[in-house]
Ligand code: UDP
């Protein structure tokens with residue numbers, strides 16, 4: 205098998221058939237040896253039924269449909285898809301047609317033109333979303349690039365073509381809190397970035413609320429940097445030092461000049477400040493501890509309910 209398309213689907217009932225047709229049209233004269241790996245991430249609409257119909261009525265095509273027992277999130281869906289994919293090249297692509305299948309052909313060309321490239325990743329030069337969200341995302345990339353030891357490219361999505369070596373490396377990382385953008389960089393290999401323009405969603409709506417994005421951003425930082433822990437140590441150290449200096453100054457003032465410093469307000473402010481600082485640092489510690497707690501439970505990343513086409517080989 206030359207190419208596998210890994211397609212995470214969560215409530216995409218109106219998109220999956222159109223996606224399937226559009227890919228087949230785009231690939232018609234260019235690629236013939238490819239498979240679809242649809243991952244139904246616990247959708248509560250008719251996505252799975254529609255995927256099943258696609259699978260049953262298109263026996264000439266290579267199609268796998270994995271279905272989770274509930275919604276485990278796109279990260280788990282991508283991981284399951286990568287594990288099931290049989291292709292020499294694997295492309296992760298959304299089901300909502302925001303990422304055009306024609307770009308996959310461009311990625312394939314880039315990949316085949318240079319044997320030293322292991323991954324072709326598409327990035328959005330211009331995001332067609334609100335100014336606030338764009339600012340939030342660029343701030344996130346600035347912060348995470350300062351904190352983490354691996355590079356994160358602003359605008360690069362999960363839409364990318366990987367070769368077998370890189371896919372195997374990614375599968376070998378089975379951590380529970382997955383943050384693919386970091387994992388792609390962490391495993392190394394040579395990545396070529398090509399610009400693309402995201403289309404508008406065909407049907408349905410984005411699953412990302414601002415709160416979800418914010419949580420995802422924090423998860424990314426915690427997963428790829430331990431610097432916040434060290435920062436909290438540093439802040440603790442600095443505030444403690446400043447308060448000792450302040451104490452010495454007050455004592456000296458009293459001893460030398462005999463001035464009684466009226467300290468009620470200062471003490472309240474200091475107590476609140478130190479209390480706040482301590483809670484803040486405890487919070488950072490808690491973020492890491494919570495991740496460790498979940499990881500040591502060693503729960504699976506997803507639970508598979510169905511796997512259609514697992515052993516089919518149509519070519
Ligand atoms: N998705 C998923 N599980 C989720 C959320 C999203 O598999 O919990 C899929 C979704 O069906 C789509 C892709 O991930 O194919 C990208 O999601 P979405 O379009 O909502 O994200 P956006 O394009 O807005 O970043």
Ligand code: MG
Nearest residue numbers: 298300302410
């Ligand atoms: Mg989308």
